Each structure stands twice: as structure tokens, then as C-alpha cells.
Amino acid sequence: MTVGNMEKVEIVNTDSKGRGLKVKQDLLSGDVVFAEPAYAAVVFDNLTHQICHSCFKKQAKLQRCGQCKFAHYCDRTCQKAAWSEHKNECLAIRNYGKPTSETIRLASRILWRMAREGDVVSEDRLSSLKDLQDHVDDLSEEEKTQLASDVEVLRKYWHSNNQHFDSQSISHIFGVINCNGFTISDQRGLQAVGVGLFPNLCLVNHDCWPNCTVILNNGKVELRAIQQIKAGEELTVSYVDFLNLSENRRNQLKNHYYFDCTCEHCAKGIKDDLMQAVKEEDGQKPSDETVKEVIEFSKMTLEKIDKDRSEGRWSKVVKLCRECLKKQEPVLADTNLYQLKFLSLASEVLSYLQQFEEAAEYARKMVEGYQKLYHHNNAQLGMSLMRAGVTHWHAGLIEPGHAMICQANGILLVTHGPTHPITKDLETMRCQTEMELRMFKENEFLYHQMREAALKNQKMHMMAEPAGEYVKELFHRRK
DSSP: OOOGGGTTEEEEEETTTEEEEEESSOBOTTOEEEEEEOSEEEEOGGGTTTBOTTTOOBOSSOEEOTTTSOOEESSHHHHHHHHHHHHHHHHHHHHHSSOOOHHHHHHHHHHHHHHHHOSOOBTTBSSOGGGSOOOGGGOOHHHHHHHHHHHHHHHHHSOGGGOOOOHHHHHHHHHHHHHHOEEEEOTTSSSEEEEEEOTTGGGOEEOSSOSEEEEEETTEEEEEESSOBOTTOBOEEOSSOSOSOHHHHHHHHHHHHOOOOOOHHHHHTTTHHHHTOBOOBTTBOOOHHHHHHHHHHHHHHHHHHHHHHHTTOHHHHHHHHHHHHHHHTTTBOTTOHHHHHHHHHHHHHHHHTTOHHHHHHHHHHHHHHHHHHSOTTOHHHHHHHHHHHHHHHHTTOHHHHHHHHHHHHHHHHHHTOTTSHHHHHHHHHHHHHHHHHHHHHHOHHHHHHHHHHHHHTSOOOOOOOOOOSSOOOSBOOOO
16 A cells, blocks of 8 residues: 555554554655645636646646637647546536636546546555545534535536536535645745645644645645654644744634644644744833734734735835834834734835845844744745845845855755755855855955946846745635
8 A cells, every 4th residue: 555656654543633644764854755646636716817727837828728718728738738637627617608616626626537537545545535534514504505505516517427426425525625625836836826636645634843844846746854754753744834823823723624733832832922022121021001002003004004915005015014113123022923924024015116125124034033933944934035035135235145045945955855946946046146255255346346237237127016925825725
């Protein structure tokens, strides 16, 4: 059962978490535990005309399927590669008269594949789909009503000759998707573009301070060790971003994945004190009333920023961030979640507006806070260091910029591996900043002269609009 790609792992039954995966041999940081292609995957509803339905890459021009007029592909190569998965879908769309939602499209693809191949354990799949958790019994009444509606739509959507499954089996697949649908990102991990099902990955249990991370690379998810793991240890990943108070993480996990997190960090509230920390000078802390006032002001400002961001009023966003950070500065510590949120927002939007010097200062403070909170090999930390390094580089601060890019490179080599597109880009940046740093140290005046001349001869380049940070959530939840 553990032959081939899955030879490093085996299923283990735990008392508190049910089935999981444990490793059969010692692993080092950066080792790939396994790589798994999607059993089935679909592009999000709002991106069907922008993302290739085969390789999930974003392209300016895509070719659409000539029959259903719905699926879009990079070229004929991608279209041919996707035909076995799209064939039934193409017919269903034409018969139904229109495409359905991403959830129904994904469930349909899963069921069509099960009808073609059966649902059996193989050398590369440790569990059948029917044995995966669906948590259908844990759904709220509203969710059960939505489930019944989805089952009905799927039956109508399917071609009449493909009715192989009863309502209970279809409901089970919807339940599996609900709690195990994996977020598929673009090739650089910066934007969520779709959702897929990866049966082996479904077996990996959660821990808020995990020993593994998951990354999408060349069409497969890779489970990668982020620290040394001894043979016999359970493999874990984090289903949610760590930068939340333990109570909030536990509530999120309970509401979305229907279990109570008992990990050490939640049980002991590890780092909660840092995430809520306030400034202390000469043994004196601000009053509770002052802290409460600043937190409430931060919450109200975030609501205003959300509205301005949605309407592209970036200068207004910057103004609000500056006001709030000024109010936070004498009260909140550098690891406080509210301060980190505003530092991230300010650095991101100022970079977009090409105000790099101010953006660099906020980015520096942000990553210094992150480094005190995140695991040293956390992918989000690596991506944030890369962003901060590039911001410093653009600001002409080559020494700290190069240092941050090197730090990011070290982390992403573990979390993403050397073949991932973003790691390759980062290595190119590292080499470039290393060369510039040598020039800077040899003749600082000449370096700045050459940099200014290069900038004058360069056309104004508008950066992409701020679209939020690196994809943090491992699994996709239906909105």
C-alpha cells in the first residue's frame, strides 16, 4: 500500500484525531515527503476566463473550448491534456445550458472519475474517497439545505446516461470537498485561483505549529518537511494562518473543520502574549483604557480601509494607515497583531504607489515582528521577507535589501524547493543584489550615480494593484 511515491509514509490511527499519516524514515528540513497530482480540480467561478483550466496559469489571452464555450486553455497542448477530465463536463454544460458553480463542477469531476476508474486504494493513493471524512452530520441546518440543493442541481447537470451514484454518495463527496477542498494558487503562490481534491493530503492532520508545509509546484502539491522529523512521528500541517490568537484559531477550526484543536500552542496559548503585547517603558505600561481605545480605533480604521481598497482609493488607504500607526506607536508592541496588520497594509500599498523609502521602513518593522511569531521556516515569513527585501532594493537600500532577500531565499528553499518558479525568481534577485552590493561597497558614490542614471532611462513601470498577501489558507471554504 505504500509503494512508489508514498513509500515514506503510512496511515496511523490516533486516539484524538482519527486517521493521520506518520513518517517511516528520518526527514530533514526541505525534504519532500510526497508529491500528489489533483484527483480533480477546477478554476474559481470568477476567474474562468483568466486562468487556464488545465495548468491553472494566468494568461492574458486564452483559447476557449469550441463546444461548451466555457473552458479556457493556454493552447492546444493544455486543451488536449485536459480533455479526459473536460469531456463529460463539456457535454454536461451543453445539455444543462450553462456552467454550474465551482463546487458542483468539482464534485462532478470527482464522481465522473470514480465512475471511470472505481474508488480503490492503489500504490499512489492510501485511502479510498469513501473513507475520507465528510462531516455531513456536523453541518448546520442552513448548510444541509444548501447541500440538498447542490445534490439536486448536480443530478440535473449530469448527462442522463451518467447516473451512477445515489444521493448519499453524492452528499458524501460534497462533504469531503467542504472540509478538504485544497486551495490551488497561481504558479507563484500569490493568488488563489481554484480548488482541488488531493486524497493523500486529506489524511494529514492539523497542528498550529506543524512540522510540514504544503506547496503547489508544477501541477502537484508537495508535502515538505520544515524541520527535522524522526521516523514514527506524525506529519502535520496548519489548516489556518498562525497569526491569530489561539482562541480565534480554535474557533475557526471548529467552525470550518469541525474539530477542537488540542495542539500545544493552543492548549498553552503560546505566543498569545506577544500577539496582544503593549509597549512597556521603565516598567510602565499604558492603561487598559488606553489600549482598548487604540484597539477599537484600529478596528474601525480597518473597516474604512476595506471600503477604500475595494474602490481603489490607495492614497486614502495610506492616509488611514499612517493615522492609525501614529496612534498605535506609543501603545502597541511590535508583535501586536493590529500593528502588524497596518504595517503590512502600509508597506504593500506604498510600494504600489512607488513610495519605496517609506514602504521599506514599514516592511522592516513588519518582518521583525513576524520573525518573533512565526516558525523560522514558515512560508508566509519567507514571502514577507522577500517582499520587504525587494522594497528595500527599490528604495536604494541595497545592504538590508540583499540581507532580507538572502533570508527569504533560505526559507523558500525549504518551503518551496529549488525548482519552484518563485524560488528561481528569488535566486535571480539574490544574484543581482549581491552584484550590486559588491559595487556599493567598492564605491558607494558611483553606485548611487549609476542607479540614478538607470532609473532615469527606465520607463515608468506600474506595479500590480495590491491584492492581499500570500495565500495563507491551506483549504478552500465555500463562501
